[in-house]
């Protein structure tokens with residue numbers, strides 16, 4: 636007779652280790668010096684000018700791309716020395732950065748997003764693209780944390796991670812003084828532009844899977860979570 640109370644946490648830890656190794660290995664093969672430290676910051680800092688390994692994911696490019704049909708201008712990265720440092724305080728943060736890298740198609744400071752342009756205007760396509768990029772990183776990192784059909788991760792951790800990631804979003808749109816305004820309008824904005832948001836997340840799923848397979852022969856596919864699915868779970872007592 637097995638003892639589920641003991642085997643489940645061990646499985647989760649094994650799955651986590653495998654995923655952490657796969658992400659780190661892939662990012663290293665893309666030219667990053669990967670540093671995982673509990674007290675570390677969560678960031679990417681470029682060291683040298685590197686070339687892009689894929690085109691940046693835009694809403695319009697992602698919308699034209701069908702599921703399972705990845706057309707992203709891939710080219711094998713070449714470098715003589717690490718072109719960027721990626722710091723993460725653990726697997727969830729590393730996954731979030733990984734998704735940004737996959738969508739950016741390159742290793743660049745702040746993933747090539749111009750933070751001097753903060754606050755982004757969500758009334759404009761360019762401003763919303765920053766939001767869809769962020770939400771894709773939130774959702775797809777949650778999906779990988781939860782795991783595939785065996786769902787080796789726990790929902791409690793996934794829900795907590797989703798909230799934590801959303802918690803820093805208002806500042807990008809100039810709403811850090813009134814975050815409740817951001818939370819109240821967010822579900823409606825996503826619904827109004829659902830095709831934009833979905834295209835970016837689908838693109839992120841395809842790109843992350845392709846990168847992990849290329850970089851680490853990691854082919855476990857996660858459950859396809861969506862923003863709406865994770866948002867609806869908020870506030871639920873588990």
Ligand SMILES: [Zn+2]
Pocket residue numbers: 731735769772
């Ligand atoms: Zn982010």
